[in-house]
Amino acid sequence: MFQILVSDSMSSEGLKPLLESPLVNVVQKKVDEAANELHIFDALLVRSATKVTNELMKKMPNLKIIGRAGVGVDNIDINAATKNGVVVINSPDGNTISTAEHTFAMMSALMRYIPQAYVTVKSNEWNRGAFVGTELYGKTLGIIGFGRIGTELAKRAQAFGMDVIVYDPFLTEERAHEIGVRNHTLDELLTAADIITVHTPLTKDTKGLLGKYNIGKTKKGVYLINCARGGIIDEDALVHYLENGHVKGAALDVFVVEPPVNNKLLKFSNLIATPHLGASTKEAQLNVAAQVSEQVLRFLEGKPVASSINLPTLSKEVFQKIQPFYQLAKKMGNLSSQFMKIPVKEISIQYEGSVAELETSFITKSVLAGFLEPRVDTTVNEVNAGLITKERGITFSEKISSNTSGYENCLAVKVTGNKHVFEIKGTYIPNYGERIIGINDFNIDFYPAGHLLYIHHCDKPGVIGRVGQILGNHEVNIATMQVGRKEKGGEAIMMLAVDHSLDEKVLHDLKACDDISAVKTFDL
Numbered sequence: 078m079f080q081i082l083v084s085d086s087m088s089s090e091g092l093k094p095l096l097e098s099p100l101v102n103v104v105q106k107k108v109d110e111a112a113n114e115l116h117i118f119d120a121l122l123v124r125s126a127t128k129v130t131n132e133l134m135k136k137m138p139n140l141k142i143i144g145r146a147g148v149g150v151d152n153i154d155i156n157a158a159t160k161n162g163v164v165v166i167n168s169p170d171g172n173t174i175s176t177a178e179h180t181f182a183m184m185s186a187l188m189r190y191i192p193q194a195y196v197t198v199k200s201n202e203w204n205r206g207a208f209v210g211t212e213l214y215g216k217t218l219g220i221i222g223f224g225r226i227g228t229e230l231a232k233r234a235q236a237f238g239m240d241v242i243v244y245d246p247f248l249t250e251e252r253a254h255e256i257g258v259r260n261h262t263l264d265e266l267l268t269a270a271d272i273i274t275v276h277t278p279l280t281k282d283t284k285g286l287l288g289k290y291n292i293g294k295t296k297k298g299v300y301l302i303n304c305a306r307g308g309i310i311d312e313d314a315l316v317h318y319l320e321n322g323h324v325k326g327a328a329l330d331v332f333v334v335e336p337p338v339n340n341k342l343l344k345f346s347n348l349i350a351t352p353h354l355g356a357s358t359k360e361a362q363l364n365v366a367a368q369v370s371e372q373v374l375r376f377l378e379g380k381p382v383a384s385s386i387n388l389p390t391l392s393k394e395v396f397q398k399i400q401p402f403y404q405l406a407k408k409m410g411n412l413s414s415q416f417m418k419i420p421v422k423e424i425s426i427q428y429e430g431s432v433a434e435l436e437t438s439f440i441t442k443s444v445l446a447g448f449l450e451p452r453v454d455t456t457v458n459e460v461n462a463g464l465i466t467k468e469r470g471i472t473f474s475e476k477i478s479s480n481t482s483g484y485e486n487c488l489a490v491k492v493t494g495n496k497h498v499f500e501i502k503g504t505y506i507p508n509y510g511e512r513i514i515g516i517n518d519f520n521i522d523f524y525p526a527g528h529l530l531y532i533h534h535c536d537k538p539g540v541i542g543r544v545g546q547i548l549g550n551h552e553v554n555i556a557t558m559q560v561g562r563k564e565k566g567g568e569a570i571m572m573l574a575v576d577h578s579l580d581e582k583v584l585h586d587l588k589a590c591d592d593i594s595a596v597k598t599f600d601l
């Protein structure tokens with residue numbers, strides 16, 4: 078019989094598949110309370126409260142699967158789980174509606190001073206003049222991040238007669254059109270919206286997305302809402318703009334540190350807050366617990382699971398053969414995504430030479446996982462990448478070609494957006510490693526790892542020297558440098574590996590050079 082530890086509070090109705098299964102025994106206890114019996118458990122079910130660290134996993138040698146009844150897996154050390162051979166699954170859409178509804182409730186409460194007025198009535202005050210609010214009708218709602226929750230929120234706001242504008246660099250025109258919203262640039266949204274709400278994952282691009290600079294561009298009297306992850310709205314910047322009155326009010330369900338003890342934001346009467354309640358409804362909790370219970374049971378019965386976010390489902394032998402291509406494919410997907418920071422409609426992957434004889438569908442999923450990684454909240458891997466790509470309205474295909482581009486094996490990824498196409502080619506050379514051998518129509522040859530600097534420039538004497546000079550001035554050491562061009566004196570590209578991440582000042586100086594038309598950096 079399999080032993081299952083449920084360490085956070087979960088809907089007992091949702092847990093029914095497990096509670097009623099003769100295959101498993103369910104223990105509902107906090108990790109601390111189960112300290113003496115951790116070694117017996119085959120599965121661990123958690124929400125966000127239990128921190129699943131490597132140390133905890135080491136105390137659970139029988140552990141095979143962790144089920145997160147919710148979306149965010151930031152409380153689980155996924156790398157450690159993967160290393161320990163533990164599958165991690167979640168329930169990505171079980172709490173979408175509840176969180177969208179909570180955001181809507183926060184917006185209404187914020188604009189009508191409901192929490193503040195409630196407190197006064199409870200203290201026997203009847204001060205109607207102090208709480209004159211603002212209608213939602215006719216106001217412009219700016220939604221940053223238009224995934225599952227953003228989309229559901231938009232539908233509700235439209236029903237209230239709000240004008241919805243969105244900013245999501247990865248949203249296709251077709252999808253925006255389907256929901257009846259307009260995708261804008263971030264600046265357009267910031268200057269036009271009366272209320273701004275964020276629904277992105279917390280990534281290095283979204284951390285502090287609404288910081289001092291960007292909030293400064295918003296309308297005076299703007300309202301800000303964060304029911305996604307603490308830190309997307311920079312907390313110090315919010316203090317600044319609440320203090321000077323630029324932001325009229327803010328609603329937060331999430332904080333950088335939870336609970337937000339001694340947080341300066343809490344002193345503002347025009348800041349309303351809830352203790353991370355987005356997913357706290359009976360329905361969401363039933364959904365997430367039921368989804369996770371069914372998946373855990375399937376897994377323990379030896380059946381495939383749908384929402385695994387870490388481990389591949391290949392035999393060890395097959396996996397070993399494709400591993401080099403799997404890593405290369407992931408990096409090529411990631412580079413494509415970063416080169417094409419715009420909505421994408423199609424991804425096609427072409428296999429040439431010996432790689433075409435392997436399990437290409439798995440390698441394709443690696444390209445997709447690498448591509449999606451910078452764009453989505455949940456961890457994507459070969460198991461869920463296809464599904465998430467389709468969900469985002471992106472089609473993907475693979476092709477086998479007899480043309481080998483002169484290499485023993487070659488992988489070619491083509492990413493198509495509305496107006497732009499990006500192509501990248503790579504190969505794996507045994508005992509030498511992964512190489513990128515083509516970017517768009519340029520032949521090049523570099524190792525895709527570390528801190529990379531890409532420059533699109535004019536093939537003229539002195540440009541390479543100027544690049545070296547600028548990097549030198551900023552104390553940046555060049556490890557390797559490759560140059561590719563189509564014809565003498567025409568367009569050219571260079572890819573440099575440098576010893577550390579480059580800051581904005583270096584990029585600014587490079588972009589200021591006359592003969593340089595594009596500069597990008599990548600950390601792989």
Ligand SMILES: NC(=O)c1ccc[n+]([C@@H]2O[C@H](COP(=O)([O-])OP(=O)(O)OC[C@H]3O[C@@H](n4cnc5c(N)ncnc54)[C@H](O)[C@@H]3O)[C@@H](O)[C@H]2O)c1
Nearest residue numbers: 222223224225226245247276277278304305355356452454
């Ligand atoms: N408060 C809660 O209890 C609660 C509950 C569920 C989810 N969440 C959080 O809500 C957020 C959204 O969840 P979801 O299920 O809608 O996720 P999702 O992955 O469906 O959507 C995220 C969207 O953000 C977009 N995005 C990524 N980077 C961006 C950027 N730099 N700028 C603008 N948009 C960007 C993506 O393209 C995607 O469309 C997540 O942070 C999640 O952890 C909170």
Ligand SMILES: O=C(O)[C@H](O)COP(=O)(O)O
Nearest residue numbers: 124125126147148149356
């Ligand atoms: O990521 C999530 O699903 C939400 O933040 C909800 O977390 P919770 O399960 O702790 O309420």
